[in-house]
Amino acid sequence: MTDSPTPAASGPHGPAGPDEADTEALRQRALAALLNARERTALLTDSVDDHELTAQHSPLMSPLVWDLAHIGNQEELWLLRGVAGQEAMRPEIDGLYDAFEHPRATRPSLPLLAPAEARVYAAEVRGRALDVLDGTALHGARPLVRAGFAFGMIAQHEQQHDETMLITHQLRSGPAVLTAPVPPPAPADSAGLPGEVLVPGGPFTMGTSTEPWALDNERPAHLRDVPDFFIDTTPVTCGAYQGFIEDGGYTERRWWAPEGWAMVREHELAAPLFWHQDAGQWLRRRFGVTETVPETEPVLHVSWYEADAYARWAGRRLPSEAEWEKAARHDPASGRSLRYPWGDEDPTPERANLGQRHLRPAPAGAYAAGGSPLGVRQLIGDVWEWTSSDFLPYPGFAAFPYREYSEVFFGPAHKVLRGGSFAVDPVACRGTFRNWDLPVRRQIFSGFRTARDI
Template sequence: MDLKERIATELIAARERSVGLTLEALDEPGLVTQVSPLMSPLVWDLAHIGNYEELWLLRAAAGQEAMRPEIDNLYDAFEHPRAERPKLPLLTPAESRAYIDTVRNKVLDSLEKVPLTGGPLTEGGFVYGMVIQHEHQHDETMLATHQLRKDGPALLDPSPAEPPAGDVALAGKEALVEAGPFVMGTSDDPWAYDNERGAHTVDLPAFFIDVTPVSNAAYLAFMENGGYDDPRWWHPDGWDWRIRSGKRAPAFWRREGGQWLRRRFGRTEPIPSAEPVQHVCWYEADAYARWAGKRLPTEAEWEKAASWDPAAGRKRRLPWGDDGEHANLGQRMMRPAPVGSYPEGASAYGVRQLLGDVWEWTSSDFRGYPGFRVFPYKEYSEVFFGTDYKVLRGGSWATHPMACRTTFRNWDYPIRRQIFAGFRCARDV
């Protein structure tokens, strides 16, 4: 498959996913309703995907005139906070469908005429990869919106052909990552974002890192040991959040009749003890790590454990190598796999589930790498640099493989819990 065929295939696959999460899942009231001020109405996400595609693939890459310039402001994510979007004169679901279909047809028609050389925007198909990843990122956001819905189930659980078998004996086990330099970031991945570039050497002391993410069972032990009641384990800002919010368990958990239950996409079910804990904020993850006598890994430690092959002295794009798929990604399951799953997906250090299952909080603030340069627009990365945001790594079960690699960086406020985030711990040697 040549590059343009791959681009067309990935564009089509991303759109099928988006439509399945919106127009095929809910009726019009469900699409236009805002379920939380943290999230947009799903109909906004749908038309925004089309508008972003028009801006970058039709106007910027193909040089075409604007189709509907009057809606640019409505779907500019930086012009209108999510809480305000329901009040905007948004396109209806039917109008949104017509718009995104027209945009997509024009994009596929123009693809053959756009050279994928000659400039940084189109070189290697970068701008197309950016748009494909953008759509999949919004699909994950749509899944978070579905999780926040209070109505009955709208999404079905797929039945994997071979359900992964975890290895709970690995829970709490650690891997040693020896001291020494490694290459952090990338300079040669054609679809990498600006915040992943450029490759630079980082020299780290030796450290231990958990072989698996922290499980629900392990997190429940923290809860039952009074972890939410002891300020010793909490960052001062985290303790303030804990007191003001009144939170005493991960999001969507509740105790009923002596049993812990969770709500997952409109279903109520017992907490699966072997799954990685998810829907915890950075403060909760940090408190657990302190309680366990450990800490959260730095972003550099996480990337070295995930990507570096010390025997070969080289970096891997994926923990297990440069291609293949040995992780719970792309909505193949609507939940994390049990801890210890996917042994074939282990990194060179024997660390499992570094991609997929749950985003993993790190201790690091979100900043640019040495020599950072904005490309192609500052609102993707640079405007978020600073101490307000903590970095997450590794993707979740809801993250598409196109938007997941050992260098990919995510970030969010340390109080966020609606995202599919968990963590693993580290400690000094």
């Protein structure tokens, strides 16, 4: 997911707003989302010392201190300047934290704010932003603030950077600094689950025109028609993926797209990122701890090319984005599209593995309460799921509130991921949410499930 640039003029589309009676509840929702995001940001940045905050742990990622100040800068740009019309607090730093001006690999060379200064800046911005939230009419005509959109957008932006910082934590060397108090739940009925589920063909409503904090690429709602297809009940597991490896999956060119095969050869790939073999046993490194690869968990840290190659090897394919969303949202009984696989209620810990709660995916088949009406599980949380689709606009798309969030990334270079991961917060994850990345990316919390035609 991309970073945010300077605000542009409000676009033609904004979310539908609440009536006056709902304004206080909406304000409290926005407040809770902002506070929850900042609590997580503090955990990710306070758990390491200043040296680790300023170090670049991978050329694929920014120093953590850049993310910290960028979060504050974007909050200032959109809420203090964009919503409240305030003067810039520190205009001289805008360029340093413009993600489109400076690629991640070059950010350590910039004169960035030091950790203490970045914390002070972000805290001062936050204090002012909460005052803006308290004094802003959320039911007015301005698309940027209607239904609290700008505040929801900033909470999502911060949570997306929190996920990015968690990826940096996974890439850093050294002892573990993050812990999870309890493991994710194991399914009680995994042995009896079918391997795949039939999704009946026909039209369904894809996307949304009513979700108040949905981002521009999720809009507008429109009809899609897909034929009958089968989709995996759960994401592909580490154990199943080991079968691909042991059958020579990384040495057989026939399974790979040409660009994927070139990647395998250039980097001598033989397994998912962070895996290695010792005495014939597969191990992985997870947030500073080396452990046996858990065969029942969804496979993690695989690129689109690896997911596509596995699907070909298995005699299947990746689902299209439309197929994924129909499996996740379509209710055959009512004929309508749900907000989430389980219904319209917000996520709970019983329904999905979200919010960095367990620092790992749950075993395949977990979260029966989060299953779709058709019986597909773990569509929300656990691992981002690669689809076969390029990242393209929906019919009637309009950029809002700035082109650089989605529009500049449309095209065949980026593939769509759906469903979120254990690292995603519920505010930035819903049945219509679209993520995208380059097909070579492996450091992200990505997995997949497969599909097949009738």
